[in-house]
Amino acid sequence: MKGEEKYKAILKAAKGVFAREGFYNSKVSEIAKEARVADGTIYLYFKNKEDILISLFEEELTRIIKLVKGELEQVSDPRDKLRRFCDIHLNMAEEDRTLAEVIQVELRQSNKFMREYKNKYFLAYLKIVADIIDEGKASGIFDQDVRSDVVARMVFGSLDEISTYWVTSRRKRFDVHDAAKTVGDILIEGLVSSH
Amino acid sequence: MKGEEKYKAILKAAKGVFAREGFYNSKVSEIAKEARVADGTIYLYFKNKEDILISLFEEELTRIIKLVKGELEQVSDPRDKLRRFCDIHLNMAEEDRTLAEVIQVELRQSNKFMREYKNKYFLAYLKIVADIIDEGKASGIFDQDVRSDVVARMVFGSLDEISTYWVTSRRKRFDVHDAAKTVGDILIEGLVSSH
Amino acid sequence: MKGEEKYKAILKAAKGVFAREGFYNSKVSEIAKEARVADGTIYLYFKNKEDILISLFEEELTRIIKLVKGELEQVSDPRDKLRRFCDIHLNMAEEDRTLAEVIQVELRQSNKFMREYKNKYFLAYLKIVADIIDEGKASGIFDQDVRSDVVARMVFGSLDEISTYWVTSRRKRFDVHDAAKTVGDILIEGLVSSH
Amino acid sequence: MKGEEKYKAILKAAKGVFAREGFYNSKVSEIAKEARVADGTIYLYFKNKEDILISLFEEELTRIIKLVKGELEQVSDPRDKLRRFCDIHLNMAEEDRTLAEVIQVELRQSNKFMREYKNKYFLAYLKIVADIIDEGKASGIFDQDVRSDVVARMVFGSLDEISTYWVTSRRKRFDVHDAAKTVGDILIEGLVSSH
DNA sequence: TATGAATGAGCTTTCATTCAT
DNA sequence: TATGAATGAAAGCTCATTCAT
Numbered sequence: 001m002k003g004e005e006k007y008k009a010i011l012k013a014a015k016g017v018f019a020r021e022g023f024y025n026s027k028v029s030e031i032a033k034e035a036r037v038a039d040g041t042i043y044l045y046f047k048n049k050e051d052i053l054i055s056l057f058e059e060e061l062t063r064i065i066k067l068v069k070g071e072l073e074q075v076s077d078p079r080d081k082l083r084r085f086c087d088i089h090l091n092m093a094e095e096d097r098t099l100a101e102v103i104q105v106e107l108r109q110s111n112k113f114m115r116e117y118k119n120k121y122f123l124a125y126l127k128i129v130a131d132i133i134d135e136g137k138a139s140g141i142f143d144q145d146v147r148s149d150v151v152a153r154m155v156f157g158s159l160d161e162i163s164t165y166w167v168t169s170r171r172k173r174f175d176v177h178d179a180a181k182t183v184g185d186i187l188i189e190g191l192v193s194s195h
Numbered sequence: 196m197k198g199e200e201k202y203k204a205i206l207k208a209a210k211g212v213f214a215r216e217g218f219y220n221s222k223v224s225e226i227a228k229e230a231r232v233a234d235g236t237i238y239l240y241f242k243n244k245e246d247i248l249i250s251l252f253e254e255e256l257t258r259i260i261k262l263v264k265g266e267l268e269q270v271s272d273p274r275d276k277l278r279r280f281c282d283i284h285l286n287m288a289e290e291d292r293t294l295a296e297v298i299q300v301e302l303r304q305s306n307k308f309m310r311e312y313k314n315k316y317f318l319a320y321l322k323i324v325a326d327i328i329d330e331g332k333a334s335g336i337f338d339q340d341v342r343s344d345v346v347a348r349m350v351f352g353s354l355d356e357i358s359t360y361w362v363t364s365r366r367k368r369f370d371v372h373d374a375a376k377t378v379g380d381i382l383i384e385g386l387v388s389s390h
Numbered sequence: 391m392k393g394e395e396k397y398k399a400i401l402k403a404a405k406g407v408f409a410r411e412g413f414y415n416s417k418v419s420e421i422a423k424e425a426r427v428a429d430g431t432i433y434l435y436f437k438n439k440e441d442i443l444i445s446l447f448e449e450e451l452t453r454i455i456k457l458v459k460g461e462l463e464q465v466s467d468p469r470d471k472l473r474r475f476c477d478i479h480l481n482m483a484e485e486d487r488t489l490a491e492v493i494q495v496e497l498r499q500s501n502k503f504m505r506e507y508k509n510k511y512f513l514a515y516l517k518i519v520a521d522i523i524d525e526g527k528a529s530g531i532f533d534q535d536v537r538s539d540v541v542a543r544m545v546f547g548s549l550d551e552i553s554t555y556w557v558t559s560r561r562k563r564f565d566v567h568d569a570a571k572t573v574g575d576i577l578i579e580g581l582v583s584s585h
Numbered sequence: 586m587k588g589e590e591k592y593k594a595i596l597k598a599a600k601g602v603f604a605r606e607g608f609y610n611s612k613v614s615e616i617a618k619e620a621r622v623a624d625g626t627i628y629l630y631f632k633n634k635e636d637i638l639i640s641l642f643e644e645e646l647t648r649i650i651k652l653v654k655g656e657l658e659q660v661s662d663p664r665d666k667l668r669r670f671c672d673i674h675l676n677m678a679e680e681d682r683t684l685a686e687v688i689q690v691e692l693r694q695s696n697k698f699m700r701e702y703k704n705k706y707f708l709a710y711l712k713i714v715a716d717i718i719d720e721g722k723a724s725g726i727f728d729q730d731v732r733s734d735v736v737a738r739m740v741f742g743s744l745d746e747i748s749t750y751w752v753t754s755r756r757k758r759f760d761v762h763d764a765a766k767t768v769g770d771i772l773i774e775g776l777v778s779s780h
Numbered sequence: 781t782a783t784g785a786a787t788g789a790g791c792t793t794t795c796a797t798t799c800a801t
Numbered sequence: 802t803a804t805g806a807a808t809g810a811a812a813g814c815t816c817a818t819t820c821a822t
Contacts, residue, residue, distance in 0.1 A: 002781095003781085006781095006782095024219035027815090027816065027817085028816075028817060028818080029784095029816075029817090032784095037782080037783090038782060038783040038784055039783080039784060039785095039817090039818085040782070040783055040784065040785095040818085040819075040820080041781080041782055041783070041784095042818095043817095043818070043819080044781065044782075048817075048818080049817065049818090146377055146381070147369060147374075147377065149360075149368075149369075150357060150360075150369060150374050150377055150378075151377070151381070153353075153356045153357050153359075153360045154353040154356065154357060154377075154378055154381070156356055157352035157353045157354070157355055157356025157357065157359075158348075158349040158352045158353050158356075159352070160352055160356065161348045161349065161351055161352025161353075161355065161356075162345060162348050162349060162352065164348075164352075165344075165345075165348045173344075174342065174345060179342075179345050182341055182342065182345055182346070182349075183345075183349055185385065186341070186346070186349070186381075186382065186385030186386060187381065187385060188385070189384055189385040189386075189387075190380065190381030190382060190383070190384040190385030190386075191381060191384075191385075192384075197806090198806085201806090201807090222790090222791070222792090223791080223792060223793085224791085224792090227809095232807080232808090233807060233808045233809055234792090234793085234808085234809065234810095235793085235794075235795080235807070235808055235809060235810095236806080236807055236808070236809095237793095238792095238793065238794080239806070239807075243792080243793080244792070244793095392802090393802085396802095396803095414609035417794090417795065417796085418795075418796060418797080419795075419796090419805095422805095427803080427804090428803060428804040428805055429796090429797085429804080429805060429806095430797085430798075430799080430803070430804055430805065430806095431802080431803055431804070431805095432797095433796095433797070433798080434802065434803075438796075438797075439796065439797090536767055536771070537759060537764075537767065539750075539758075539759075540747060540750075540759060540764050540767055540768075541767070541771070543743075543746045543747050543749075543750045544743040544746065544747060544767075544768055544771070546746055547742035547743045547744070547745055547746025547747065547749075548738075548739040548742045548743050548746075549742070550742055550746065551738045551739065551741055551742025551743075551745065551746075552735060552738050552739060552742065554738075554742075555734075555735075555738045563734075564732065564735060569732075569735050572731055572732065572735055572736070572739075573735075573739055575775065576731070576736070576739070576771075576772065576775030576776060577771065577775060578775070579774055579775040579776075579777075580770065580771030580772060580773070580774040580775030580776075581771060581774075581775075582774075587785090588785085591785090591786090612811090612812065612813085613812075613813060613814080614812075614813090617788095622786080622787090623786060623787045623788055624787085624788065624789095624813090624814080625786070625787055625788060625789095625814080625815075625816080626785080626786055626787070626788095627814095628813095628814065628815080629785070629786075633813075633814080634813070634814095
């Protein structure tokens with residue numbers, strides 16, 4: 001196992017440990033053990049424990065953004081794009097529960113983290129939604145008066161809370177695709193102009 | 196300062212410290228200092244550090260639930276209730292930024308915390324929204340097909356994310372009442388049946 | 391309940407708590423609770439926690455010494471006195487297990503305690519045995535060459551260890567009176583002169 | 586200094602500190618300082634403070650048992666074995682006063698410790714004596730009627746109390762070898778059958 | 781690069797003791 | 802005398818980080 005592989009292995013282990021224990025209850029030594037590297041090795045690849053968390057987000061969000069953008073390119077109507085976005089987002093949470101937990105819980109773990117780390121990746125993710133809204137507004141489909149940044153937050157907040165709901169329910173009480181449809185439909189109906 | 200006052204003082208101090216530092220970075224000794232009591236005094240009123248957090252939620256949410264329910268009683272139309280709810284929620288976040296931070300950041304502080312502590316207070320808060328939706332469905336105003344639990348999460352998620360947005364922006368880029376109106380209108384338009 | 395009664399009540403409670411928990415694991419507040427007095431009241435009767443332990447010994451040993459001396463006055467032969475002493479000592483351990491535990495375990499609890507507190511009461515107890523030995527030596531029954539202080543320690547050590555054995559065995563494997571006889575007989579046979 | 590050496594160094598330091606301060610008054614940080622290691626290092630070798638105490642006993646008693654057994658193998662007559670045992674025991678207390686203090690004071694430090702930790706090493710030490718008694722009984726030298734477990738306790742208790750006496754006397758009032766002879770002779774005379 | 785033993789700062793919590801009532 | 806709420810020092814233990822190998 002060389003350089004790049006070790007880096008990946010550490011991030012993968014960290015994802016599992018952070019999701020399972022929460023950032024502050026995670027031990028660097030446990031990440032090391034799961035990644036099958038020595039404790040000290042982690043510090044050859046990361047500045048400190050928080051840097052692992054930040055890197056993890058960057059890697060995951062970069063991947064997700066690319067994936068989501070790719071999917072959305074195949075759709076043209078802003079309404080369909082929004083529906084598709086909701087479905088992809090919740091589908092990811094379903095398929096990679098660990099990732100969902102890390103994002104939901106850990107993203108909010110530390111004030112310091114959230115404030116000091118400007119989180120351009122998260123903002124890029126939100127921008128995907130804002131762009132959909134702007135597109136809809138530009139084409140006259142969506143109401144001109146809504147602020148796309150605020151709506152983007154609303155969309156993300158809705159989906160994130162619902163995936164938290166889904167993730168934290170032991171017995172899955174609903175299907176994520178149904179929920180995605182519900183959210184998408186409500187948003188679209190709510191956004192379209194001239195009722 | 197006696198009994199009840201000390202309890203209040205500790206919670207008040209904890210609210211500030213937790214909001215500022217995050218739960219895990221907060222020191223019990225700092226809470227004590229801000230509450231102007233000795234470290235040990237805290238343990239006369241609370242089992243441990245986590246118990247302070249839990250008690251803080253219970254107290255605050257009990258207060259908020261009472262307040263919100265009181266406000267909503269004065270409104271009859273489910274649409275108006277929903278609009279009012281959005282406005283009150285964001286207004287509280289604006290008026291008590293510290294509280295908003297504690298709820299946003301700390302409620303998600305630990306997986307364990309959220310899962311083990313069933314959080315009936317938070318569920319009661321969500322139920323206020325679900326009840327509005329059910330009311331609207333019962334009176335034929337809202338679409339019969341939506342699940343009120345899922346919509347309640349969507350409403351909470353939207354508002355919570357928007358208040359996070361507002362709270363974390365140094366320069367306030369929007370007015371919370373405007374945002375509340377946006378969210379309320381979109382939700383209502385999205386929820387009303389037979390378009 | 392007034393003065394003297396409170397003092398007694400605290401000592402009685404302390405005896406139970408010390409025996410059950412050990413000196414260092416005992417809490418002053420628990421002694422207070424069992425004595426049905428306030429924590430602060432204890433400090434009206436005792437200087438500090440250690441003073442309770444010391445007073446407890448003094449009281450108990452004073453009582454025991456009086457009792458033992460009274461019993462021994464009724465016996466004249468040094469051999470019978472020694473046998474009687476062994477029987478009384480082990481009998482007390484059997485009848486007041488709590489006392490036995492306190493003496494066995496707590497007397498040795500702290501170096502400081504044992505060294506700084508010269509323990510004249512314990513020495514008085516040992517002197518009872520030494521006097522028996524001296525009496526036996528004076529009357530020509532016991533060997534002239536043994537040191538009575540050393541033998542007194544031997545007698546006490548034997549009995550104390552045996553009562554520890556008895557106290558710590560859940561299932562009582564032997565009868566204390568039989569054990570007392572064994573010890574007494576061995577000592578006497580070993581002490582009588584001119585074999 | 587590596588692994589095994591550190592372990593030894595910590596135990597050695599603990600022996601001194603425990604003997605000097607008593608278990609409950611000993612600070613882990615002081616043991617660390619005397620062992621010239623960091624506080625945290627101790628926890629690489631021991632589970633907690635109590636584990637240091639337990640390990641110390643196990644190490645020391647294992648060593649002592651081996652040593653005593655080796656010495657006794659060179660003697661055949663049970664009477665000589667008993668005399669030899671007394672002499673070795675008191676001699677060890679004289680030569681390693683620290684060890685004697687730890688064993689005398691700390692072995693009894695906590696009820697819990699003594700009861701929960703079954704202390705097979707201490708029982709093995711006692712068994713050495715019981716075996717001598719059984720041997721004497723088998724060869725008809727010692728009285729058939731005595732219980733060897735009770736006598737073993739008596740022997741240990743005698744010696745332990747005498748070594749406490751010796752250890753706690755600032756001015757040594759007697760020679761341990763003389764005391765050993767006294768104890769041995771009394772016990773043997775007391776144990777031999779058919780007077 | 782890689783290791784993992786060692787470090788030591790720092791935290792929560794306990795509890796003997798005090799003191800205002 | 803009596804109370805018991807309040808105090809605050811003190812200590813065991815953890816774990817992120819370092820560094821000699």
